Amino acid sequence: MRIAVCGKGGSGKSTVSALLAKQMAKTKNVLVLDIDESNYGLHSQLGMAAPRDLMEYFGGKKGFKEKQKLAPRKTQFWGLAAENNTGQQGQPQSRFFENRWSFSDLPSEFVEEKGNLRLMAVGKIHDYGEGCACPMGVLTREFLENLDLGKDDIVIVDTEAGTEHFGRGVDKDFDLILVVVDPSYESLKLSKKFDEFGSQCGCRVYFVLNKVEPDIREEMLGSVNCVNVVAEIPAKRELFKASLKGEELALELEEIAKLAELLGKASSLTH
Numbered sequence: 001m002r003i004a005v006c007g008k009g010g011s012g013k014s015t016v017s018a019l020l021a022k023q024m025a026k027t028k029n030v031l032v033l034d035i036d037e038s039n040y041g042l043h044s045q046l047g048m049a050a051p052r053d054l055m056e057y058f059g060g061k062k063g064f065k066e067k068q069k070l071a072p073r074k075t076q077f078w079g080l081a082a083e084n085n086t087g088q089q090g091q092p093q094s095r096f097f098e099n100r101w102s103f104s105d106l107p108s109e110f111v112e113e114k115g116n117l118r119l120m121a122v123g124k125i126h127d128y129g130e131g132c133a134c135p136m137g138v139l140t141r142e143f144l145e146n147l148d149l150g151k152d153d154i155v156i157v158d159t160e161a162g163t164e165h166f167g168r169g170v171d172k173d174f175d176l177i178l179v180v181v182d183p184s185y186e187s188l189k190l191s192k193k194f195d196e197f198g199s200q201c202g203c204r205v206y207f208v209l210n211k212v213e214p215d216i217r218e219e220m221l222g223s224v225n226c227v228n229v230v231a232e233i234p235a236k237r238e239l240f241k242a243s244l245k246g247e248e249l250a251l252e253l254e255e256i257a258k259l260a261e262l263l264g265k266a267s268s269l270t271h
Helices: 013-024 054-058 060-070 134-146 185-201 217-222 237-245 254-269
Strands: 002-006 029-034 112-114 117-121 153-158 176-181 204-212 229-234
Touching: 002 013, 013 029, 013 153, 013 176, 013 204, 013 254, 029 134, 054 060, 054 134, 060 134, 134 153, 176 185, 185 204, 204 217, 229 254
Parallel strands: 002 153, 002 176, 029 117, 029 153, 176 204, 204 229
Antiparallel strands: 112 117
């Protein structure tokens, strides 16, 4: 199952991604894919070292752009289905990957690993004037399309803030979208847009209410499609302090455990 964690900047999507990944790694094989080019702290929340950018595997942004110019469009298919005229539609041939990857095929020099938990980062903005993040969006889409998952494999994608990834068409490769909503007017308004985009790309959208306090809970529920609220994370001073110090999120929350169980069951239904 491929899960996108979305939200506005500061809503807590990286915190939810980290907590959920650690919980699900107790029973599943979890890959956290960091596609937020301006977030430099997800690895610390997971208690791991920062991985090398996957973009380096292709020669960095410059090398990737050159490959992008030369790469043919996806007119072929993996396997024999496209060659033997059976009419069966196979997996599309990637423009950048020579072979399809499973978790065991991920290049170790670009993966940080701890138990059943893996962390990869598509790329970060490291230098002034290095250009836009568009190649990272292309690589994200290609990577997700090229990745084969086993029945116990979960991919949790910590997306960049806002809605740009919808514009790049990345979200069509997800099985579901978790929208993290914090108690702010901007976040509540943006949640409606996420719901709309999810319908357009044919992806299920669920909401995780974050930083919930008793006196604002009903107002937050009333501002989103409450039928699709799958978790309510209370405001926790311990999470705030750990994030502020760049420490691992060691706190276990009942709400996250229930969410992980729900998603684990949904994952089993997809295989």
